Amino acid sequence: MRTFVHGTAVWGVACPRRPSRVAGVTMAGFRVRELDTLRMVPHPAVTLLVEFGGGTPVMDHAAGRQQRGSVVAGPGFGSGGAVRARGENVECVQVRLSPAIARAVLDVSPADLDGTVVALDDLWGREASRLRERLSEIASWQERFALLDALLARRHEAGPTVDPEVAWAWQRIVAGRGLVRIDGLAAEVGWSRKRLWSRFRSQIGLPPKRAVKLVRFDHAAHRLVAGEGAARVAADAGYADQSHLHRDVVAFTGVTPATVAGEPFLAVDDLAWPNREICAGRT
Known part of the structure; x- marks a missing residue:
């Protein structure tokens, strides 16, 4: 220990x-x-x-x-x-x-x-x-x-398994760190948009758009904890600008990016989960 x-x-x-x-x-x-x-x-x-x-x-x-x-x-x-x-x-x-x-x-x-x-x-x-x-x-x-x-x-x-198409869509979102076109996911698996959105929500627990935002936020938050500047993180993580990052962080955490950068809950991840992508399901 x-x-x-x-x-x-x-x-x-x-x-x-x-x-x-x-x-x-x-x-x-x-x-x-x-x-x-x-x-x-x-x-x-x-x-x-x-x-x-x-x-x-x-x-x-x-x-x-x-x-x-x-x-x-x-x-x-x-x-x-x-x-x-x-x-x-x-x-x-x-x-x-x-x-x-x-x-x-x-x-x-x-x-x-x-x-x-x-x-x-x-x-x-x-x-x-x-x-x-x-x-x-x-x-x-x-x-x-x-x-x-x-x-x-x-x-x-x-236990029961999720649909392979749903699992694949989730892994695409995680592998892309939230930088994926969600409208294109259905076409890539050969399903209608309505069918994928319904199955994804019922089996993953989030609608695809919310899943993309959560994965993108998680990646950005850990970069903030690592000491990177908010402007650089916003640009690299796919946010429109630094204000967009600020709004997303506040929506998910209730605090500003500067405060999130000091959160022990996130800082411990480098020690407890050195490979965070696998934690989220990128296998």
Whole structure:
């Protein structure tokens, strides 16, 4: 386990030594003594958070609702800066699932999550509590990753798949970092626009236009965290101008690009997920 230090944030971070058996699955382990109001930044993946330590992470929503413990969040969760995470003595494994395989692994469509968060117990029942118990009994992070990966692989093999055309369209968006002509996707797969838009929304959880904006934002936000100037990022990431980038960042996070550049949620990615494209589903 390595130590991540960013301002006042100090976290222990563990990464698997081997890639997942399932393409589009990545994970990282976190040990945080004090998690202090961490802004949740939207990400182009379905997030599975499994806690197993003595502490319990808490998610505070802008409307006053709270969510505790292990959760599943849809792609784009946290838009508008509406969700903060906190807790003490938190130990957890965070899994990022490509939306193209999330339905098979979770037994629920990303569209049913609709950018929100649900308790893992509500989806998996007793299996969720058994998983937490087994993770807490294991001392090694690598063994924890292996246990969880085996479970995800079994569920993926038994679960329903998305249409190949839908999976291909999602991977085109991710590979192009959001710089694709969405009107041309239907023609490339040989479907009508109406059919692709309907299937994509129901199976990925986002309409194609929203998916393009989310993937483009994620790429731009990480470049801001890396220290690149907003004008350069806007030009390279396909925004019309710096004001366009500013509006998109505020819409997704509720704060300005300068503030996003200092977000620990994004800064830890270079350590926890060095290959972010695979996290989103570019396989």
